[in-house]
Amino acid sequence: MGAALIVVMALASACERIAPVRTLPAWVQGIYIPMFKNKTFEPEIEELATRLTQQAFLADGRLDVVPKTNADLTLVAEIIDWKSTASGSSGDKVTDRERVTIIASVKLFEPYNEEIPLAELGPILIRSDFNIDTRSNNFEPEPDRKHDLFKRLAREIVFTTIDGFPPQPRDLPPGVNLPTIRSPGQIQIEDTLLPREGEEI
Secondary structure, eight states, rough: OHHHHHHHHHHHHHHHOOOOOOSSSOOOOOEOOOOOOOOOSSHHHHHHHHHHHHHHHHHHOEEEEEEEEEESSEEEEEEEEEEEEEEEEEEEEOOEEEEEEEEEEEEEEEEBBBBBBBEEEEEEEEEEEEEEOSSOOOOOOHHHHHHHHHHHHHHHHHHHHHHHOOGGGHHHHHSSOOOOOOHHHHHHHHHHSOOTOOOOO
């Protein structure tokens, strides 16, 4: 009976989800997130991106979102690319699909030293396909599409900040660059959302 219980417990522990390991230094407890910068021609997306990223950190719970005066780090993010491509059509030759790609640059600074970043995280890429045929039951209005995209971007930023923090650039030998760190979500996006045959990225 005891041996059977041990086997059951071992199987249960084997199925348990392993949480990502925090690589952000332990001294970082509070983070300041100012308004994102928007380098694209898509208007007003920086406000949505900032709000959802702050909410994502609060929901994660491992870092406090605090004013600059109380912060251990400042997260500076720029939306550097927004690309929307319509494609596909129904029997009536109505375009029914939109692919949107967002690329964001994320840097971490000490709160009062914003000249040399402590770390550069990115670029972070998010890509999604949406149904834009208003006659379809799966139609997604534009506000919902943007909310979904930036919510996913926010989760990637949280993951990359806390669990993908690289060695500090200033500790590396001259001429040595940091490798790009991709989260599991980022790898899945890049590997599964490849261009369909005949499409451009």
